Every structure is written in C-alpha cells, then in structure tokens.
Amino acid sequence: MSSKKGAKYCEEVELRRGPWTLEEDTMLIHYIGCHGEGRWNLLARCSGLKRTGKSCRLRWLNYLKPDVKRGNLSLEEQFLILELHSKWGNRWSRIAQYLPGRTDNEIKNYWRTRVQKQARHLNVDSNSSVFRDAVRFYWMPRLVEKMSLTAADPPVNPNPMLPVPNHPQQPDYTTAPPASFSPSNPSTSYNYEPTTSSLNNCAMELPELGYNDAFDDGSTLDVATLPTPSHCIESVGDWAESMGDGLWNMDGLWQARKQHEEEEEYYGGGIFK
DNA sequence: AATCCACACAACCGCCTTGTT
DNA sequence: CAACAAGGCGGTTGTGTGGAT
Structure with missing residues (x-):
C-alpha cells in the first residue's frame, strides 16, 4: 500500500497476510456482490477484511471473479x-x-x-x-x-x-x-x-x-x-x-x-x- | 515410512501511471 | 502545476503438493 491513508490504516489495523481463508473469500464475494468492484482501499476498510486493498483486488481478479477460468491451458x-x-x-x-x-x-x-x-x-x-x-x-x-x-x-x-x-x-x-x-x-x-x-x-x-x-x-x-x-x-x-x-x-x-x-x-x- | 526436491501457483512487493483535488 | 491517492503491472517470493529416492 503506497498511500499515507493506506499506511495509516495498516498501522491501525493488524493486517492479515498469506493465504486467504474460505471465510475471507466469502466476505469479499459478498461485499463485491453488494457494492461492486473498485474502490479497493475503501472495500478493505469497510468490508471487515483485515487485508490491504491491493490484496483484495488481487484475490478477486485472479481467483474469485466468476469468469476466471480454472484448469490447464488449452x-x-x-x-x-x-x-x-x-x-x-x-x-x-x-x-x-x-x-x-x-x-x-x-x-x-x-x-x-x-x-x-x-x-x-x-x-x-x-x-x-x-x-x-x-x-x-x-x-x-x-x-x-x-x-x-x-x-x-x-x-x-x-x-x-x-x-x-x-x-x-x-x-x-x-x-x-x-x-x-x-x-x-x-x-x-x-x-x-x-x-x-x-x-x-x-x-x-x-x-x-x-x-x-x-x-x-x-x-x-x-x-x-x-x-x-x-x-x-x-x-x-x-x-x-x-x-x-x-x-x-x-x-x-x-x-x-x-x-x-x-x-x-x-x-x-x-x-x- | 521418511525425507528431499522440483514444480505449480497464489500472494506479496515495489514501481509506475492515472485520476483527483 | 504540484501533491496525493488509488489502481495497475511486472517481478519475485512463499507455500502446498506430488513424485523420486
């Protein structure tokens, strides 16, 4: 996180790192379902997830987004x-x-x-x-x-x-x-x-x-x-x-x-x- | 059965770009 | 125009897993 506000948020909240849990995934999916994508730092602060906005964005785009294809490349x-x-x-x-x-x-x-x-x-x-x-x-x-x-x-x-x-x-x-x-x-x-x-x-x-x-x-x-x-x-x-x-x-x-x-x-x- | 090793992939980090004030 | 915030991108690292020894 590069912003000062983001840095402050990082200081205030003990952020989680490493692999995402099922519960975190569910929270992220639910939040995006209600509010849509984008505003990742806001999402991170408001969703209850103790993750950075960047981390949320990455998790969503690379793994949770419905149109992400899984499996071997053809x-x-x-x-x-x-x-x-x-x-x-x-x-x-x-x-x-x-x-x-x-x-x-x-x-x-x-x-x-x-x-x-x-x-x-x-x-x-x-x-x-x-x-x-x-x-x-x-x-x-x-x-x-x-x-x-x-x-x-x-x-x-x-x-x-x-x-x-x-x-x-x-x-x-x-x-x-x-x-x-x-x-x-x-x-x-x-x-x-x-x-x-x-x-x-x-x-x-x-x-x-x-x-x-x-x-x-x-x-x-x-x-x-x-x-x-x-x-x-x-x-x-x-x-x-x-x-x-x-x-x-x-x-x-x-x-x-x-x-x-x-x-x-x-x-x-x-x-x- | 235990250990080691290579591999695949998820996740993080730092830098850059873009948008906003 | 400068400063700042947020997002995006590419490089790198960490970790789980399966196969080999």
Missing part, C-alpha cells in the same frame, strides 16, 4: 501465449486480454514455469534469438500439429510460417506476404502479424487487432533477415544437435526432418515456388 491458449509473447514480451496483462478468463498472473506463471524451464534446461537465455527460434520453429509448429490432431482433421500445414489458403480451421498465424514478397527480392518486407481471423480460429472472442499494432516500435520483419523455414530448421537443428542431451534434441530433430519432408510434399518441393 493447446490454443498455449499457442497464443507463445505467439503474443514473441511480439510483446512480458506484457502479461496485454496478452491476457486475448485469452478470455485467463489472468495475467496465470499467464506469467505459465511462462516462468513451463517456457523458461525449457530455456534453463538448454542453458540459454529465454530472450535469446536462438531460444525464440526454437519456440517459433519447434514448439509452436508442434502445438499446431497437436491442435490439428484434436480438431476434425484439417490438413496440417507443416510450417505455420506459411499461410494455408482457404482452410478456416488452420491457424494461419501470419499475414500472407504480398505478391511481391520473395526471398529473391530482399527489398520487400512485411509485418509479421496474426490476422484477426487466425486469432479467432485460435481463441474465440478477441478484441479487434489492428494490422499495425503488432510491434510497439513499429518494426517490421525484413526479408533479408527472414530465413526460409528450411533454413531455420537447419540452423536450429544444428544448434539443437550441438546442445548434447538437451530436452528438444532428438524429438526436435525428428520433428524437423518430418517437417522438412512434409514441406516438400505440401508445397510440391519448393516452399516459395
């Missing part, structure tokens, strides 16, 4: 977290806006316990480009594959970097490159941005996503620095191999080989043909 939700984090970094509350019923705290915990764990095991920084590539070219495609297996078998796009036209169930999470886009034409570039429809395929009710609000700094991906999927597989695969007994290695290399074979088949032997 594949689609995991996919969205990886995707949105790759764009926005640790903007948990912003990411949470795209996952109805999930809280920023929950997403943050997911990232720390699941995603950062992988980076630790691989002994790389979770913000490093090599780890980001691993997420993007191994983890995310694998999630897509798992999603496709649990869906009504749509054809699997072996590489989600590339759009699959005319298949609504496929999470096409990139904006299709313009016609002028080509690796042989490095002067072109395009924003890497999920389309509203692709996000809708993944996660239901989404706020409208503007084409240009993907990167806060307005940056774009330059074709000159945008590796082809095969190149990524190769480079990340090499790296993974060099990691020795890393968690991703055999599985990842198998996946890379499989993905490469599927690309060949899917795109008729040439990705950008």
